[in-house]
Amino acid sequence: MLFDSSKVTFSEERASTKRHLFGIVEPMHESVAASLNELFIYGATGFLIFQPLQRLIPMKRRDPRPNYLVDAIYFIICGGVYRFLYLEFIEPLVFGFPSVRGFAWLESVHLDASQWPASVTFLVSLIVADFLGYWFHRLQHVPGFWHVHAAHHASSNLYWASGMKSSFFHIVLLYAPYSLVDRLIPVGGAWGWAILILYYANQHYSHSNLRLNLGPIGWLLVMPDYHFVHHSADRKIFNRNFGFIFTVWDRMFGTYTDPRSLPEDHPLGISYKISNMRLILGLPPPRPERAVPRWGDRVPMRQDIGVVLSLSTKSNKDRDILL
Numbered sequence: 001m002l003f004d005s006s007k008v009t010f011s012e013e014r015a016s017t018k019r020h021l022f023g024i025v026e027p028m029h030e031s032v033a034a035s036l037n038e039l040f041i042y043g044a045t046g047f048l049i050f051q052p053l054q055r056l057i058p059m060k061r062r063d064p065r066p067n068y069l070v071d072a073i074y075f076i077i078c079g080g081v082y083r084f085l086y087l088e089f090i091e092p093l094v095f096g097f098p099s100v101r102g103f104a105w106l107e108s109v110h111l112d113a114s115q116w117p118a119s120v121t122f123l124v125s126l127i128v129a130d131f132l133g134y135w136f137h138r139l140q141h142v143p144g145f146w147h148v149h150a151a152h153h154a155s156s157n158l159y160w161a162s163g164m165k166s167s168f169f170h171i172v173l174l175y176a177p178y179s180l181v182d183r184l185i186p187v188g189g190a191w192g193w194a195i196l197i198l199y200y201a202n203q204h205y206s207h208s209n210l211r212l213n214l215g216p217i218g219w220l221l222v223m224p225d226y227h228f229v230h231h232s233a234d235r236k237i238f239n240r241n242f243g244f245i246f247t248v249w250d251r252m253f254g255t256y257t258d259p260r261s262l263p264e265d266h267p268l269g270i271s272y273k274i275s276n277m278r279l280i281l282g283l284p285p286p287r288p289e290r291a292v293p294r295w296g297d298r299v300p301m302r303q304d305i306g307v308v309l310s311l312s313t314k315s316n317k318d319r320d321i322l323l
Contacts, residue, residue, distance in 0.1 A: 035084040042079060042164070042200050050160035050204045059211045059224065061265050063157035070276055074151075074165045077280060082171045090172050094179040118191045125185045126195060126245070132177035134249040137242045140173055148173070148282035153238060156269035158224075158231055163203035167282030202245055207231075222247055225259040233267040 116124075140149035148169035155162045166174070178199070187195055205212070206227040214223070222243050230241040240257040243250045250256040274285040 032084055034087055035080055038083065038196070038200075039075075039079045041197065042203075043075070045197070045200060046160040046204050050208050050210070054159060054209045057211050059209045059228075059264065061157075061209060061228075063209075063265075063268065066155070066157045066159060066162075071155075071161050071165070073276075074280065075161055078164050078166045078171065082166070082168045085168065086171050086175055090176070091179050094176050095183045118187075118189070121185060122187050122191045122195060125181055125187045126198070128185060129178045129181040130243070130245045131249060132181065133174075133244050134242050134253075136173050136177050137244070138255070140170065141239055141242075145169075145173070147284045150270060150274070151276075151279035151282070153231060153270050154274075154276075154279050155231070156233075156267070158207045158209060158228060158268060160204045160208045163207040165279075167280055169282050198245075206244070220247060221245065223259075225264075228266075228268065229257050229259050229262060231268045232262070233269045233271050235271065237262070237266070 139145055148167045151165050151167050152163075152170060155165060202222070206222050206224060208224055210224045212218070212223050212225075214221070218226075222241075222245055226241055226243075226247060230238055232238045237257060240255050241247075241250055242255055247256065272285060278285060
């Protein structure tokens with residue numbers, strides 16, 4: 001068996017929890033309760049922890065002031081409505097993926113983590129999910145998927161709530177690898193909640209206007225200035241630094257750009273005009289204004305997948321513009 005069926009996945013454990021938000025939403029549907037509970041955690045940790053930190057140790061970028069009303073609407077729709085739709089309709093499909101004809105071999109892979117220490121299961125799950133997340137993130141930068149991801153890049157001023165901006169299909173592509181790993185390498189109990197809080201904290205600090213200098217740790221873990229490179233308005237730069245938690249994937253597959261090589265105040269956002277309605281729905285701009293980045297001069301993603309299969313690497317010089 002790929003996983004120990006007697007071990008409950010964190011998603012199943014979370015869905016079975018009856019008292020969310022101190023029982024306030026207990027009578028409601030489990031997916032609604034889980035969405036509200038996680039939205040509360042996300043908002044509370046951002047407002048109470050990262051908002052004050054941004055004032056204490058800012059990166060001092062000269063960016064336009066955020067539109068807090070628009071960001072609040074994104075927060076409710078993406079963190080509430082879209083999250084509920086994912087938990088209710090998409091995650092069950094992801095959990096059932098190994099039973100789909102042609103993919104049953106997944107169930108026969110021997111990886112029984114039931115005897116592993118909880119801390120080891122936590123670490124393995126985190127690394128595997130982050131590796132898959134890196135590739136799903138790169139997938140959203142290819143022509144056929146860019147517009148479902150564009151909303152996430154639309155902010156010209158990044159702060160802790162910016163990580164929530166997305167379209168529904170962005171949510172699907174963002175969460176699917178984590179749900180799949182939760183299905184195959186279940187992490188339950190306190191470790192399950194720890195990994196959820198870690199994911200949310202990662203979304204907060206990677207988008208926060210924070211100056212963090214953690215020395216050697218900053219070489220391994222994604223810091224705000226590292227992720228700000230990915231949000232650059234320059235199309236040659238926003239195809240860099242795809243990693244969520246670990247920087248090793250970008251370093252390994254040639255998508256790394258050192259934040260110190262760019263001006264601290266390099267512009268953020270997207271370089272074409274589009275309405276928030278189209279962004280949140282994952283639609284392209286109207287044809288007269290389709291000034292989207294050119295994709296034809298990018299190295300095909302299949303070449304990098306070949307790197308994974310062959311365990312070889314290419315130089316950054318040969319891969320200046322990726323995908």
